[in-house]
Amino acid sequence: MKSILKIALGIIAAIGGFLDIGDLVFTTQAGALFRYDLLWAVVLGVVGIAVYAEMSGRVAAVSGRPVFDVIRMRMGFGLGLVALVASTAINLLTVAAELGGIAIVLELLFDAPYSMFVIAAAIALVAIVALLPFGGIERVFGYGGLLLFVVVATVFHQNPNWGDIAQGFVPSLDSSTLYLYFVVGVFAAALMPYEVHFYSSGAIEEGWTEQNLKENRLNAIFGYGIGGVLAVGLVIASGYLFHPIGVEPNDLGTVALPMQGAFGETGLLLALGGMLFCVGGAAIDSSFAASYNLAQFLGWEWGRYQGPRKAPRFTASWLVFLLLGVAIAQSGINPVEITEYSVVLSVVALPLTYLPVLLIAGDRSFMDDYANGRVATLLGWLYFAVIIVLALAAIPLLLATNGGGG
Amino acid sequence: MIGTGRKRARSSAALLLAALALLGSGCGDLSNDELNRGVESLSALAAQGQLVANGVARDATKATYARVMAKTLSEQSDHEAEKLADATLEEPETADQRHAAVAVAGEISGLLSELQTFPGDERHGALVQKHLEEAQEKADAIVAQLSGDAP
Numbered sequence: 178m179k180s181i182l183k184i185a186l187g188i189i190a191a192i193g194g195f196l197d198i199g200d201l202v203f204t205t206q207a208g209a210l211f212r213y214d215l216l217w218a219v220v221l222g223v224v225g226i227a228v229y230a231e232m233s234g235r236v237a238a239v240s241g242r243p244v245f246d247v248i249r250m251r252m253g254f255g256l257g258l259v260a261l262v263a264s265t266a267i268n269l270l271t272v273a274a275e276l277g278g279i280a281i282v283l284e285l286l287f288d289a290p291y292s293m294f295v296i297a298a299a300i301a302l303v304a305i306v307a308l309l310p311f312g313g314i315e316r317v318f319g320y321g322g323l324l325l326f327v328v329v330a331t332v333f334h335q336n337p338n339w340g341d342i343a344q345g346f347v348p349s350l351d352s353s354t355l356y357l358y359f360v361v362g363v364f365a366a367a368l369m370p371y372e373v374h375f376y377s378s379g380a381i382e383e384g385w386t387e388q389n390l391k392e393n394r395l396n397a398i399f400g401y402g403i404g405g406v407l408a409v410g411l412v413i414a415s416g417y418l419f420h421p422i423g424v425e426p427n428d429l430g431t432v433a434l435p436m437q438g439a440f441g442e443t444g445l446l447l448a449l450g451g452m453l454f455c456v457g458g459a460a461i462d463s464s465f466a467a468s469y470n471l472a473q474f475l476g477w478e479w480g481r482y483q484g485p486r487k488a489p490r491f492t493a494s495w496l497v498f499l500l501l502g503v504a505i506a507q508s509g510i511n512p513v514e515i516t517e518y519s520v521v522l523s524v525v526a527l528p529l530t531y532l533p534v535l536l537i538a539g540d541r542s543f544m545d546d547y548a549n550g551r552v553a554t555l556l557g558w559l560y561f562a563v564i565i566v567l568a569l570a571a572i573p574l575l576l577a578t579n580g581g582g583g
Numbered sequence: 584m585i586g587t588g589r590k591r592a593r594s595s596a597a598l599l600l601a602a603l604a605l606l607g608s609g610c611g612d613l614s615n616d617e618l619n620r621g622v623e624s625l626s627a628l629a630a631q632g633q634l635v636a637n638g639v640a641r642d643a644t645k646a647t648y649a650r651v652m653a654k655t656l657s658e659q660s661d662h663e664a665e666k667l668a669d670a671t672l673e674e675p676e677t678a679d680q681r682h683a684a685v686a687v688a689g690e691i692s693g694l695l696s697e698l699q700t701f702p703g704d705e706r707h708g709a710l711v712q713k714h715l716e717e718a719q720e721k722a723d724a725i726v727a728q729l730s731g732d733a734p
Contacts (some may be wrong), residue, residue, distance in 0.1 A: 285652070
């Protein structure tokens with residue numbers, strides 16, 4: 178029972194991190210445009226984030242060093258600074274997008290001005306972080322995000338052609354640039370760098386040691402696995418309802434339409450509630466990740482467990498990132514568009530995040546008996562090759578498709 | 584991602600990608616393909632509007648959700664109409680289709696505005712759904728004309 182409860186760290190990283198506004202929109206759009214054809218890309222991304230999250234959690238548990246510490250140690254100050262600037266910019270955009278996402282969902286529920294809800298969302302996040310311990314934050318957002326299981330129920334209610342769905346898990350490479358853009362987008366949305374930054378730092382917040390390695394593996398597999406099931410469900414539900422009638426989902430509210438179609442108002446409210454917790458969790462993850470990175474790079478005291486008195490600069494930087502996120506979200510830029518650009522641009526920064534993790538996790542002189550085994554090494558390098566290919570393709574595809582506009 | 588060029592350009596500017604996005608968004612002349620895509624977007628908006636209206640008609644939604652969604656879709660339809668109306672046609676012989684598309688955009692926007700006003704009225708929901716279906720058929724007919732599949 179205790180170990181089940183401890184999987185909460187993985188679940189919040191998976192639900193609140195994996196299923197953020199970018200995932201919600203990208204997977205829904207992928208289903209609407211290509212029906213079930215991109216299911217394989219979702220699975221590819223889920224396995225990728227699970228592989229690297231497991232490595233980063235293991236490194237954190239064994240060495241006491243989170244990912245950004247490892248990046249600086251392995252890549253030195255110069256490249257580490259490049260990684261810091263890139264990841265901070267992406268994290269900041271993500272914070273803004275998630276705050277905007279919270280405001281959109283609240284607007285759909287209560288029909289009051291969006292700008293008011295952006296501020297309310299930031300105040301609520303500050304209150305939650307101030308009042309709840311790290312584990313409490315996990316539980317609120319992780320378990321609240323499970324409301325999105327209504328997506329899975331919707332899929333069974335729709336009763337689609339399961340043979341067609343099975344075919345979607347077989348990789349296929351359509352020659353259209355829009356299809357390739359969505360492959361990059363779906364994959365990148367799963368491997369957003371802030372997820373491993375938050376996951377590994379969270380491991381240290383929770384005081385993990387070698388004793389927690391089994392828990393780490395369970396978190397990586399089941400936590401991200403649950404996120405993956407929900408993402409697959411979103412693609413199927415969207416592909417079933419939207420693809421035949423040509424709906425092009427451009428906003429967060431559309432994500433909830435299949436659930437309304439299946440279960441009426443109850444389905445709609447469950448979907449919106451789940452989305453609220455997911456984007457709320459992702460706002461916490463990404464804003465914490467931005468502060469973790471900065472503090473770890475500059476050698477500040479850091480961690481929610483330390484409190485504002487022991488880690489004042491970490492706490493202040495978190496508030497600054499949140500305020501900057503509010504400012505961006507209030508600027509009138511559509512949060513969905515912010516997240517789409519941040520997801521695709523993050524692909525370019527992925528090698529700087531994942532290569533150091535891969536090298537350190539495989540380094541026997543550093544990790545001793547806990548270094549990568551054959552399977553982790555093989556998967557790690559395979560995924561790194563995929564990351565490099567997608568990183569090279571991301572910007573040309575972004576331009577060729579006019580940001581996915583076709 | 585599949586949204587209007589105007590909104591995209593604004594967002595891209597803020598993301599320091601304005602120049603790159605504008606290159607792709609095709610400001611100025613409107614090619615036949617771009618006109619086609621614009622009308623397809625209208626068809627998609629009408630389809631999405633039908634789903635929202637269906638929820639209202641079945642009393643299977645929340646009024647705030649229906650109102651905000653109708654407002655959002657109506658604004659997107661207006662943007663699409665403005666974009667189509669403002670652009671210069673690369674192929675002047677498609678002027679009739681452009682004119683028809685702008686009219687359909689206005690029709691869709693008006694219907695969605697009605698849904699926005701009566702998000703809890705099942706009878707209005709059913710009527711709007713029916714009329715949006717007709718508007719989508721008109722948009723699809725324009726697409727067929729532009730792609731040479733219809734006279």
